[in-house]
Amino acid sequence: MKKLIPLLFITGLLLSSDLKTGEKVFKEKCITCHTIGEGKKVGYDLKDIHKKREIDWLKGFIKKPSDFYGKDRIADSLLKEYRIKMPDFDLSEEEVEGIILYIKEKSEKGEEKKTPGERKTYLENEFDKEKYKRGKALFSGGIIFKNKGTPCISCHDVKGVFSFGGGKLGTDLRNAFENYGEEGLLMALSDIPFPQMVPIYKDKPLDSTEIEDIVYFLKNLEKEKKENNLFFPVFLGVIFFSSIPLLIWRKRNYGVRKNLLKGGK
Numbered sequence: 344m345k346k347l348i349p350l351l352f353i354t355g356l357l358l359s360s361d362l363k364t365g366e367k368v369f370k371e372k373c374i375t376c377h378t379i380g381e382g383k384k385v386g387y388d389l390k391d392i393h394k395k396r397e398i399d400w401l402k403g404f405i406k407k408p409s410d411f412y413g414k415d416r417i418a419d420s421l422l423k424e425y426r427i428k429m430p431d432f433d434l435s436e437e438e439v440e441g442i443i444l445y446i447k448e449k450s451e452k453g454e455e456k457k458t459p460g461e462r463k464t465y466l467e468n469e470f471d472k473e474k475y476k477r478g479k480a481l482f483s484g485g486i487i488f489k490n491k492g493t494p495c496i497s498c499h500d501v502k503g504v505f506s507f508g509g510g511k512l513g514t515d516l517r518n519a520f521e522n523y524g525e526e527g528l529l530m531a532l533s534d535i536p537f538p539q540m541v542p543i544y545k546d547k548p549l550d551s552t553e554i555e556d557i558v559y560f561l562k563n564l565e566k567e568k569k570e571n572n573l574f575f576p577v578f579l580g581v582i583f584f585s586s587i588p589l590l591i592w593r594k595r596n597y598g599v600r601k602n603l604l605k606g607g608k
Contacts, residue, residue: 363441365443366441368434372432373442384524384527385527385530387425393447398443402440405439425522427523430536478556479560481494481495482501488547488553490546490548490550492548493544495509499515499516519561520561532557
């Protein structure tokens with residue numbers, strides 16, 4: 344019994360250490376896309392996920408999800424539902440174990456919901472054209488980010504919006520709002536979870552107003568589509584009305600030109 348007490352104490356310390364590691368990694372890497380008991384967000388609600396999936400599968404998928412897509416039925420069904428691949432985070436075995444332990448712990452006790460702060464929502468009926476233009480300009484680099492970060496268009500395109508297109512390194516964000524939702528986009532740009540983006544914005548983060556404007560732009564792309572649809576009718580109208588004076592006055596100086604061509608006779 345005396346030998347058992349120190350063993351239990353050491354085991355408790357190890358579990359506590361793993362739990363802290365899991366909590367730290369989850370809040371740094373996972374919370375942007377997932378909740379534990381607060382419902383779906385960008386990704387799956389992870390409450391009791393350890394009871395729904397085999398532990399070996401769960402460890403493997405958390406460790407390197409890219410190995411599963413196109414080869415695993417569960418991974419492919421998640422991709423079909425959420426329309427975005429979970430990125431590889433280069434986690435250690437200890438970190439993976441810690442995340443699963445943290446999920447188990449929070450599944451029992453519940454998790455405090457993380458919100459984007461006091462940001463107002465953008466469900467107003469009235470369209471804010473100036474806010475939309477700022478978001479579009481920030482996305483394209485027409486307005487420089489306060490912290491001199493790389494404009495979104497360097498890696499991403501928004502189909503049908505920019506005449507010369509955008510970068511192809513990242514995904515086309517035409518359906519970003521539909522896929523992520525407002526809260527998901529706000530959090531994804533505040534606490535960037537994507538490994539390719541972290542080094543770019545780690546020391547040059549976007550401020551809250553810039554994030555809100557970009558999200559507003561992506562949310563209201565349908566307004567852009569409607570505005571673009573007016574271009575060709577307006578263009579044709581301008582050409583038509585500009586040609587009327589030319590048609591009316593086409594013979595105005597014909598008599599003078601005729602005499603000049605005949606040498607003034």
